[in-house]
Amino acid sequence: MDKELLRVVIILIGMLVMIGMLLWHFFKSLRERRDADDYFDDTEYSDSLVDEFEVDEDDDEMDIFPIPDAVDGDGLLDDESINPVPRASAKADVVKEQPKTALPALIEFSLVARADEGFNGEDLFEAFERVGLEYGSVKVFERIDKNRLVDFAVASMIDPGTFPDTGLEDFYCPGIVFYMQPREVDKPLAVFDDFIETIDTLAVELDGVVWDNQRQPLTAETIAQFRQMLAR
Template identity: 25%
Template sequence: MMQELRLVLIILGAVAIAALLLHGLWTSRKEKPAKFGEKPIGKLREKDETGFDQDGIGSVRVIKAGSNEKPKTERKEPGLNFGEKPDVDPLFAGQTEEMPAKEKEDDLPLPVFSAADSEEADKVVDSPVQSIQTPEEESAFSETIAEPVIAQSEAIAPLAEEKEATDTVSEEAVEVEEEAPKEPEQQVLIMNVQAANNSEFDGEELINCLEQHGMIFGEMEIFHRHADLAGTGKVLFSAANMFNPGSFPLATIHQFTTPGITLFMTLPCYGEAEQNFKLMLQTAQQVADQLGGLVTDDNRNMMTPQRLDGYRDKIKQFHAHA
């Protein structure tokens, strides 16, 4: 009993498996579009009145070599491959004959790709994709960007003004520092040696006296006292003719006479100004004593101790402002 039941179950299982397999094959075959190869051969050979068969394929035409007509490109007749999709000529894909929907889908022309098309496709793939924005999106995006930019500009503006003010103050400070070391204006200390009783000094005697006290004839045709007696050092003070043009004509000095000479020094000067002034005053007194003259100030008034103090104060003030 058990063996019979087992045999029945085995047979039922085999039948069920076979039924499932048959049902699957039938379903897949039903869903698969009708193939060109499944059509009856008789239908494939039928031709319509225009000379084309049901799929729009005509017979092969043979063109003579000597014909003047323009040769037409021969088409290759499609082979009959059962179970596979046949090649369809795109020239006849637009036939208006009514065909089943599945057959028309099978007869659609396949696209033909060339090397040039592949290159163009590669270029299109490589090119960056640009997004298309509507005017509303662009305006919204612009407003979104503009708001932080304006806020940032407003935040930067005070900083820029503060930096500009700081730079202006720095420039003014630099200008003040540059103007600070400005040297004081040059000043000249003058005294005269005049002949007494409205007389005049003899030219030769005057020159000899000046040379005896370290004065050397030189630039501008006047006498100079240098830092060294050789006459190669800096000029400490000078002696000129009291009247214009102020020079001494050595070529005609034996005929030259003058009512007096002017000794002068400039501030600032080489060395110590007080020592140079003391040496100039001493030279003036020696010349006046030797020639019988008088020492006078810059206004040609008699030199007094008070006037000498005025010269010394002038030197001190100059150094105080230097």
């Protein structure tokens, strides 16, 4: 076969292949488009989806965010706008008092006796009297402020937590529990300092070990954390 004729035949075959591929891609895309149209025509949710995303002008969610008052363009050129007057001092701002709900609801520390028999009732009453605690109507000892309000209380570790008012020589308990409610007092930090001082004094007089709210030995770091919490 002549070389020139062979070249022509190869070119024609290549053109036919390209035309076939173009026709195949055309009919494939046409079929996919028809299938997509049939899907959206038949789906029963199409109308509801459109309705769901319609935005009512009155309920535009952007209304949730406050829009600042419009500013006159000429106002931006005022001297005060370019060089605003500095604020006098941060101290002049109104200082908001820490809300009571930000304070811990309860602080609970314990004093545990070193002796196996625990604390004796008579020793407890004498020690409580020396630090100014008063025996209350609910049979626990209390720190009473000048307004006759309770700053904190001391209960027995023996259920139900009360101290007897008779037979003290026969009463023993393994330890005592100190309760303070920071949200219920006027000056939580000052009351807490008195709370800690009272515990330390009784720990020496009664020979006991002070536990924190996790029933671990009370440390200076824990005390500092509570003071910082109450001072904020």
